[in-house]
Amino acid sequence: xxxILLANADKPGxxxxxxxxxxxGYKALExxxxxxxxAIIDEVKASGLRGRGGAGFxxxxxxxxxxxxxxxxTYLLCNADxxxxxxxxxxxxxxxxxxxLIEGMAIAAYALGCHLSYIYMRGEFEFLExxxxxxxxxxxxxxxxxxxxxxxxxxxxxxxxxxxxAYICGEETSLIESLxxxxxxxRIKPPFPATHGFLASPTVVNNVETLAALPWxxxxxxxxxxxxxxxxxxxxxxFSVSGHVKKPGVYEVDLGYPLLDFINNEAGGIPNGRKLKAxxxxxxxxxxxxxxxxxxxxxxxxxxxxxxxxxxxxxMIVLDDSVKMPEVLSVIADFYAHESCGQCTxxxxxxxxxxxxxxxxxxxxxxxxxxxxxxxxxxxMEGKTICPLADADVMPIRSFVTKxxxxxxxxxxx
Amino acid sequence: xxxxxxxxxxxFERILSHYPxxxxxxxxxxxxxxxxFGGWISQEVAEYVxxxxxxxxxxxxxxxxxxxxxxxxxVGKYHLEICRNVSCWLMGANACMDEAKxxxxxxxxxxxSDGKFSWNFTECLASCxxxxxxxxxxxxxxxxxxxxxxxxxxxxxxx
Numbered sequence: 001x002x003x004i005l006l007a008n009a010d011k012p013g014x015x016x017x018x019x020x021x022x023x024x025g026y027k028a029l030e031x032x033x034x035x036x037x038x039a040i041i042d043e044v045k046a047s048g049l050r051g052r053g054g055a056g057f058x059x060x061x062x063x064x065x066x067x068x069x070x071x072x073x074t075y076l077l078c079n080a081d082x083x084x085x086x087x088x089x090x091x092x093x094x095x096x097x098x099x100x101l102i103e104g105m106a107i108a109a110y111a112l113g114c115h116l117s118y119i120y121m122r123g124e125f126e127f128l129e130x131x132x133x134x135x136x137x138x139x140x141x142x143x144x145x146x147x148x149x150x151x152x153x154x155x156x157x158x159x160x161x162x163x164x165x166a167y168i169c170g171e172e173t174s175l176i177e178s179l180x181x182x183x184x185x186x187r188i189k190p191p192f193p194a195t196h197g198f199l200a201s202p203t204v205v206n207n208v209e210t211l212a213a214l215p216w217x218x219x220x221x222x223x224x225x226x227x228x229x230x231x232x233x234x235x236x237x238x239f240s241v242s243g244h245v246k247k248p249g250v251y252e253v254d255l256g257y258p259l260l261d262f263i264n265n266e267a268g269g270i271p272n273g274r275k276l277k278a279x280x281x282x283x284x285x286x287x288x289x290x291x292x293x294x295x296x297x298x299x300x301x302x303x304x305x306x307x308x309x310x311x312x313x314x315x316m317i318v319l320d321d322s323v324k325m326p327e328v329l330s331v332i333a334d335f336y337a338h339e340s341c342g343q344c345t346x347x348x349x350x351x352x353x354x355x356x357x358x359x360x361x362x363x364x365x366x367x368x369x370x371x372x373x374x375x376x377x378x379x380x381m382e383g384k385t386i387c388p389l390a391d392a393d394v395m396p397i398r399s400f401v402t403k404x405x406x407x408x409x410x411x412x413x414x
Numbered sequence: 415x416x417x418x419x420x421x422x423x424x425x426f427e428r429i430l431s432h433y434p435x436x437x438x439x440x441x442x443x444x445x446x447x448x449x450x451f452g453g454w455i456s457q458e459v460a461e462y463v464x465x466x467x468x469x470x471x472x473x474x475x476x477x478x479x480x481x482x483x484x485x486x487x488x489v490g491k492y493h494l495e496i497c498r499n500v501s502c503w504l505m506g507a508n509a510c511m512d513e514a515k516x517x518x519x520x521x522x523x524x525x526x527s528d529g530k531f532s533w534n535f536t537e538c539l540a541s542c543x544x545x546x547x548x549x550x551x552x553x554x555x556x557x558x559x560x561x562x563x564x565x566x567x568x569x570x571x572x573x
Contacts, residue, residue, distance in 0.1 A: 073434075085499045088540040116434070123445070123483040124539050126552040159432040164441050165482035167537065181440035183480040199435060242501035242542035249543045284500055284538075315542065317500055331503050335537055341480075 002228055004216045004236045005209065006252040009096040015131060017138035020099040026144055028215035032107045033152050040111035044214070046222035048234030053079055053170070053207030054283065054313040056301050063204060065194035066112055072201040076114040077179065078105055079207045080121040081163055081170040085284035085335060087315030089238035090208035092250045094121070094128050097212065098135035104211035106149060106156055107218055112204055115155050120175050123163045132160050167339035171387045172205040173197075174341070185343045186387035209238055229255035233300035237314050241267045244274065244320035255300040262299060263318055274320035278403075282312020284332050285392030287399035288325075308399075325404040326411060329396060330358040336393035347390035350381035354397055361411050371408045374401050416462050422450050426466070436467060440477060443467065444484050453493070454485040482536070490525045490532035492570045494518075495549045496558075498535040502545035506559070510546045511535065513560035517567050530571065 013019045020026070032040055045060030066074055078101065082090040093101060101119075109117050119132065136158055139145045147155045161179055163169050169178045173187035176198050197203020213235065217225045226234045233255035239262065242248045246268030253262060259281065263269065270276055276291040281299070287309040289297070297307045304311045319328065337355035342348045354377045360366045378397045381390040401408055418426060429442045443463055444455060451459050455478045460471040467474075478484040496502075496511045511533075515521070518531050525532045541547030544556035555566055 082540050083538055085538040086501060086542050087538075088542050091540045122540075123481070124536075124549055126549075127554055129552070161432075162442060162445060163481075164445060164484050166480060178441065179438060180435075181437040181477065183477055199438075240543060242545065243504050248501075280500075317504075317542070319504070323504070328500060328504075331498070331500050335499055338537055 001252070001254050001257070002236060003252055004225075004228075005093065005097070005100070005212055005238060006250070009092065014096055015098055015135065017099055017135070017142055020097075021142075024219075025099055025215075026103055026142075026150075028218040029103050029106050029110075029144065030150055032110055032218050033150055033154060037111045037113060040107065040218070043222045044111070044217060047217045047225040048222075048229070048232075049210065049213055049217065049225065050233070050301070051207055052209035052213075052237065052314070054084065054285075056311060059206065059210055062194070062206075063108075063112060065192065066202045066204060067195060068113070070195075070202060073116060074112050074114045074202040075198040075204070076105060076109045076112055076117040077172075077175065077198060077203060077205045078117070078119040078211055079170060079172065079175060079205050080119050080125070081175060082208070082313075083122055083124075083167040083170050084313045084315055085332070086242060086280060086317040087240055087283050087313040088242075089240045089250050089314060091125065091128075092238070092240075093208050093212050094125065094132060098132055099139070100212045100215060101208055102135060102139050102144070102158065104214035105158055106144065107214045108204070108206065108211055109156050109158075110149075110154055114204075115157065117156065117158045118161045118179060119158065120161050120163060120169070120179055122169075123165045126162070129160065129162060136160060166341075167335075168341045168387070168389060171389070174387065175205060176203065183341070185341055186389075188386055230298070230300045230302070232302050233311075237299065237311070239266075239299065239314040239316055241316045241318060243316075243318040244270055244323075245318045246271045253299060256303070257299045259294050259297040259299055259304075262316075263294075267318070270318070270320050272320075274322060276318065277321040277323055278319045278325070280315075280317040280319070280396075282310050283315035284317065284335065285388075285395055286310040286312045287395045288319075288403065290403055310395075325400055325407050326358065326362055329400040330355070330362045332396045333358045333393065336389065340389060341387075344385040344387075344390065346381045346384040347393075350377050350390060351393050353377055354393060361408060364411055364413075366412050367414050368409055368412045370412065371401060371405065374408075416451055416458055418447075418450060418466075422446060437469075440467060440469070440474070441481070441484075444474070444478055448484060452488065453491075454488050487523065488525065489523075491530045492532075492550050492573075494531065494533035494567075495536035495539075496533065497537070497539045497541065497545065497547050497549075499538040499542075501542035502538075502547055505545045507546035509560050510548075510558045510563045513563045514567065517564060531567070 169184040174184040178184040193203040333355040337351040546558040
């Protein structure tokens with residue numbers, strides 16, 4: 001399998017500009033600066049690269065929505081607010097490959113005609129604040145950022161902006177509100193950030209992993225990237241796997257790799273002689289799959305959707321047969337209740353009540369009517385809010401309750 | 415009356431220089447103020463930041479109260495934030511939390527009498543593959559066990 005993002009991540013010192021350049025780093029930026037910006041956008045479109053933050057929207061298409069000559073600046077925002085439970089892939093890139101990200105951002109900025117860009121990194125990553133600042137300083141010193149990038153007529157400033165603790169700020173309009181200095185309330189779309197984003201100007205928000213794939217695409221060409229993966233899911237994807245596996249961690253695989261092979265080969269299989277019970281394949285917000293539903297499923301956008309779940313962020317949580325599913329759902333529901341921004345009533349009330357009902361059920365104080373109540377709460381939240389946080393609670397609630405209903409009912413005396 | 419140190423003032427100016435509009439600097443400035451003034455955003459801190467930046471304290475606090483890392487009450491010198499989310503929970507986060515509570519002898523969000531410690535649960539830290547995990551300021555502690563929790567608390571106590 002081709003390694004595009006993690007080819008060098010295990011070698012020491014790759015976070016320094018010296019090591020990064022030694023292996024040809026920033027050559028893709030040099031190549032990009034010799035191309036027409038529109039040609040770069042075409043190249044990214046042709047590569048089939050899709051947003052790796054969770055939504056999977058085609059990156060080149062997202063870029064092409066940005067209007068030109070509006071008289072306003074265009075902003076590129078890197079979403080490094082990685083907070084979806086089960087997801088820890090961007091953290092690895094930020095820790096080990098900051099220059100891969102900076103180079104990707106510079107390529108994207110040039111293609112978009114952007115001169116001021118931010119990395120919005122979750123506040124909990126305070127331990128990475130200094131290392132990322134250092135990488136940016138190195139890039140400025142080397143003339144890769146600043147008033148004249150690689151001595152060309154192109155200026156670019158990138159600043160690190162630390163979040164302050166809010167899962168919702170990973171949603172792009174919430175991220176923008178937060179970057180502007182307000183409570184991270186998601187905005188109603190349209191207008192979309194492409195036309196009215198940061199400071200009411202054209203804005204592109206891209207995930208760390210998406211941006212980090214750009215240097216390879218520019219160096220090797222769209223066709224080489226599109227040759228990896230499946231018909232509709234191109235390239236490689238990082239999967240962070242945790243829970244009941246022998247080797248939890250971050251792995252890069254070609255899209256279309258079989259899910260069960262991934263668990264057994266890359267992640268080392270299930271420890272302690274236990275059996276696989278269920279998999280949450282793409283972060284806590286996607287529907288859970290029973291072990292038998294994982295048969296033949298491939299790790300790509302279409303196959304996971306067909307199986308009734310989603311690729312999401314690639315944050316895979318593996319559950320063995322010792323796990324009590326109502327307890328897992330209760331933990332997940334508490335998370336969404338805690339992280340609901342409170343702006344929309346269905347979400348504020350729905351996530352809160354789902355959390356309370358589940359705590360009650362797990363404590364053995366629920367009734368069978370509560371099991372249906374959970375499904376009713378899910379119905380009342382779905383599609384009724386500004387952002388997808390409520391839906392992110394609906395998907396686990398509905399899938400856990402319908403697929404493992406007997407476990408929920410067994411907790412109820414009446 | 416509180417005031418930024420000369421170094422903090424330099425940082426404040428540097429933060430402002432990163433943004434085309436002053437308002438965008440508010441959250442980083444609040445984080446700076448929290449570090450400068452005892453680890454939380456008191457009414458006095460909110461008023462000071464508001465005055466520096468030209469916003470009423472109510473506006474400043476409306477922002478600060480949205481974000482979990484901007485604290486509205488004091489915490490100990492070492493504030494242990496223990497992840498309670500799925501992967502950490504599967505790997506035994508509750509036992510680690512119970513151990514911290516037992517060793518520190520305080521409930522969540524309470525401060526030990528020597529002012530050194532407080533603890534609370536937190537949501538996913540992106541340490542799912544190395545859970546249970548906790549954050550203490552700018553440090554992550556991972557692959558926790560109750561025994562390891564005891565060692566960490568002991569080493570911080572003597573710090």
